[in-house]
Amino acid sequence: MxxxxxxxxxxxxxxxxxxxxxxxxxxxxxxxxxxxxxxxxxxxxxxxxxxxxxxxxxxxxxxxxxxxxxxxxxxxxxxxxxxxxxxxxxxxxxxxxxxxxxxxxxxxxxxxxxxxxxxxxxxxxxxxxxxxxxxxxxxxxxxxxxxxxxxxxxxxxxxxxxxxxxxxxxxxxxxxxxxxxxxxxxxxxxxxxxxxxxxxxxxxxxxxxxxxxxxxxxxxxxxxxxxxxxxxxxxxxxxxxxxxxxxxxxxxxxxxxxxxxxxxxxxxxxxxxxxxxxxxxxxxxxERKRVGLLPQERTPVREGTPIVDADGNPIGQVCSGGFGPTLSAPLAMGYVTRDFIPVGSQVFALVRGKQIPMLVSKTPFVEQRYYRG
Amino acid sequence: MSELRFTVDHEWLRVESDGQVTVGVTHFAQDALGDVVFVQLPELGSYSQGDEVAVLESVKAASSIAMPVDGEITAINPELEDNPERVNEAPLGEGWFFRMQLADSSVLDSLMDEAAYDRFLTATADA
Incomplete structure (x- = not known):
C-alpha cells in the first residue's frame, strides 16, 4: 500500500x-x-x-x-x-x-x-x-x-x-x-x-x-x-x-x-x-456545468462543499475552493444544475451547517496577463 | 500569575490579573496551519471541554479549535475578524482567540507548563 x-x-x-x-x-x-x-x-x-x-x-x-x-x-x-x-x-x-x-x-x-x-x-x-x-x-x-x-x-x-x-x-x-x-x-x-x-x-x-x-x-x-x-x-x-x-x-x-x-x-x-x-x-x-463562485462572506468554501438553492434543495457541489490572496477574498468553482449556470445566480454553500451565500461569477477571477505580443 | 499553560491540541492559556483566562494557539500551531485567512469565533456562553468553539481557516485547510477546559467564554478578540493574520504574526499576543471564566481553576494544574510543552513538541517531532 x-x-x-x-x-x-x-x-x-x-x-x-x-x-x-x-x-x-x-x-x-x-x-x-x-x-x-x-x-x-x-x-x-x-x-x-x-x-x-x-x-x-x-x-x-x-x-x-x-x-x-x-x-x-x-x-x-x-x-x-x-x-x-x-x-x-x-x-x-x-x-x-x-x-x-x-x-x-x-x-x-x-x-x-x-x-x-x-x-x-x-x-x-x-x-x-x-x-x-x-x-x-x-x-x-x-x-x-x-x-x-x-x-x-x-x-x-x-x-x-x-x-x-x-x-x-x-x-x-x-x-x-x-x-x-x-x-x-x-x-x-x-x-x-x-x-x-x-x-x-x-x-x-x-x-x-x-x-x-x-x-x-x-x-x-x-x-x-x-x-x-x-x-x-x-x-x-x-x-x-x-x-x-x-x-x-x-x-x-x-x-x-x-x-x-x-x-x-x-x-x-x-x-x-x-x-x-x-x-x-x-x-x-x-444538466450541470462548472461555474465560478464568489462567496459573499469571508468564510472560505472548500472542495466537496454541498451547494443548495434558497430553499435548501441540493443543486451541486464545490470542486475547488479557498482564499484568493490577490482577490483578497474567498473564491471557488463548482458544478451547479442548469437553472443556476447564468452569471449572477444566487446559490448557497453549506459550511458547518450554515448557508453561505455565493454568486455565480465569470472566470477568471483575476485577470490573466499572458504576453500576446 | 501570567504563566502559560498548554494543551496537547497546541492551545495556550494565560491567567490574567482579573482571574479571566485568555486562550490562543501556539507558535507551533500557527506554523503548521500556514497563513490564516479567516477565523470563525464563538458565541459568548458556557461550553464543555472538547466542544468545537472556533474554526481557523488557513490557505491550506480548515481546523477546528476545541474548548480547552470547561468554562464560560466572556469575550472574543474582535481584531481577528478583519486581521486574521494576527494569528500568524503574534500567536501569543494580538492573535489571541477568546477570554473565559474557568468552571474550576484547579484544572490549570493538569495542563502542561512551558517546559513540558517543549518536551511534548520534541517527543511528537521524533515520533
Whole structure:
C-alpha cells in the first residue's frame, strides 16, 4: 500500500531552501517554502516565481503520422498545429468524459512534445500505447527530464538574461532553446494566469538551472500551495478536482478548448472518443456545468462543499475552493444544475451547517496577463 | 500569575490579573496551519471541554479549535475578524482567540507548563 515517494531532480534544493514537503501524486513535493503561501502567491503576481513541476509527465511522439494519430484521442486540432506552437487538449473516453488534460507542442514536423498530469501519467502512457502505439514512436521522458515553471510579470526579463530569444516568444509559443549550454524545451505558458515559461530540462542540469534562476533578485521559489491559489484565481481547472472521467468538456466549461475544425460543423468533425455525446451536449445544453463562485462572506468554501438553492434543495457541489490572496477574498468553482449556470445566480454553500451565500461569477477571477505580443 | 499553560491540541492559556483566562494557539500551531485567512469565533456562553468553539481557516485547510477546559467564554478578540493574520504574526499576543471564566481553576494544574510543552513538541517531532 505504502509505495515509497519519488523525488524530483530538485529534491535536495527544496530541502536546502527549507521547503515543507508533502506527498503529491506519488512524489514528495514542496507545498510551501519559508516565505509561506500568501507571500509566495503575491510574489508570483508582482515579480517572478520558480515552481518545480517535474512530477508532471513529459512525452515525445515521433513520426510523420504522430499528429494525425494523436488527433484520434483529443478534440483538438493537432494536424495543423504549427511548428513552434502549443495547444491545450484533453484525452476523452467513449462517454466524452475527460481522462486527463494535457499540453501538446509541435517541436518539428515529425515530433510532438506532450505534458500530462502527474497522477495520470502511467494511465496516459498506456492509453497512448494502446491506441496509437503502432502509428508513432512514443518516447516517455518521465525519468529523464525535469520541468520548471518561471511565472510572473518579471519572468521574461529574468529568462532573457540566459537566452535573449525568449523575449520574442508570445503566449503558447514553444521552442528548443539553449539555457546554460543545455537544450531545453521552453513554452511561453504556465498555470498561474501570469506571463511566464515552462522549461523542460534534462534532470542532470535541472538543479544548476534552478539555482541560476533563483540567484536573480526577482525570483523566489514557490510551492504547490501558491500554485493552487494562483491557478484558482486564474479560473484554470485542476484535473481530478474540476474535471474528471465523470465530466465532459462541455460540462467542465471547456468548449473553448475544442478546436473549430474538430467541432460538429468543422472540417474534421468528430473522430475523437465520445464525440457524439459531446456534440449532443453542445447542441442541447447540459444538466450541470462548472461555474465560478464568489462567496459573499469571508468564510472560505472548500472542495466537496454541498451547494443548495434558497430553499435548501441540493443543486451541486464545490470542486475547488479557498482564499484568493490577490482577490483578497474567498473564491471557488463548482458544478451547479442548469437553472443556476447564468452569471449572477444566487446559490448557497453549506459550511458547518450554515448557508453561505455565493454568486455565480465569470472566470477568471483575476485577470490573466499572458504576453500576446 | 501570567504563566502559560498548554494543551496537547497546541492551545495556550494565560491567567490574567482579573482571574479571566485568555486562550490562543501556539507558535507551533500557527506554523503548521500556514497563513490564516479567516477565523470563525464563538458565541459568548458556557461550553464543555472538547466542544468545537472556533474554526481557523488557513490557505491550506480548515481546523477546528476545541474548548480547552470547561468554562464560560466572556469575550472574543474582535481584531481577528478583519486581521486574521494576527494569528500568524503574534500567536501569543494580538492573535489571541477568546477570554473565559474557568468552571474550576484547579484544572490549570493538569495542563502542561512551558517546559513540558517543549518536551511534548520534541517527543511528537521524533515520533
Amino acid at each position: 505504502n509505495t515509497p515517494l519519488q523525488h524530483t531532480a530538485l529534491n535536495a534544493l527544496h530541502l536546502e531552501l527549507g521547503a515543507k514537503m508533502v506527498p503529491f501524486a506519488g512524489y514528495s513535493m514542496p507545498v510551501q517554502y519559508p516565505l509561506g503561501v500568501l507571500k509566495e502567491h503575491q510574489h508570483t503576481r508582482t515579480a517572478a516565481g520558480l515552481f518545480d513541476v517535474s512530477h508532471m509527465g513529459q512525452l515525445m511522439l515521433h513520426g510523420s503520422d504522430a499528429a494525425a494519430a494523436l488527433e484520434t484521442l483529443v478534440p483538438v486540432d493537432i494536424i495543423d498545429l504549427p511548428v513552434g506552437l502549443q495547444r491545450y487538449a484533453m484525452f476523452t473516453d467513449e462517454n466524452g468524459g475527460i481522462l486527463d488534460d494535457l499540453m501538446v507542442a509541435r517541436l518539428s514536423d515529425d515530433c510532438l512534445f506532450v505534458v500530462v498530469n502527474a497522477a495520470c501519467k502511467d494511465q496516459d502512457l498506456a492509453h497512448l500505447e494502446q491506441h496509437i502505439g503502432s502509428r508513432c514512436q512514443i518516447e516517455n521522458l518521465y525519468a529523464s527530464r525535469a520541468l520548471l515553471a518561471l511565472q510572473g510579470p518579471q519572468a521574461a526579463a529574468v529568462l532573457a538574461r540566459l537566452a535573449p530569444a525568449v523575449a520574442e516568444m508570445t503566449f503558447m509559443q514553444f521552442a528548443a532553446i539553449e539555457l546554460l549550454g543545455t537544450t531545453c524545451y521552453v513554452s511561453r505558458s504556465g498555470y498561474t494566469g501570469e506571463d511566464g515559461f515552462e522549461i523542460s530540462v534534462p534532470n542532470e542540469h535541472a538543479e544548476a538551472l534552478a539555482r541560476r534562476l533563483l540567484a536573480e533578485s526577482e525570483v523566489e521559489a514557490i510551492g504547490l500551495g501558491a500554485r493552487d491559489s494562483l491557478r484558482l484565481e486564474a479560473g484554470l481547472c485542476l484535473y481530478g478536482h474540476d474535471m474528471s472521467v465523470d465530466t465532459t468538456p462541455i460540462e467542465a466549461s471547456l468548449l473553448w478548448a475544442i478546436s473549430k475544425p474538430r467541432r460538429a460543423d468543422g472540417a474534421r468533425a468528430g473522430g475523437f472518443p465520445g464525440a457524439e455525446r459531446i456534440f449532443a451536449q453542445q447542441k442541447d445544453g447540459v
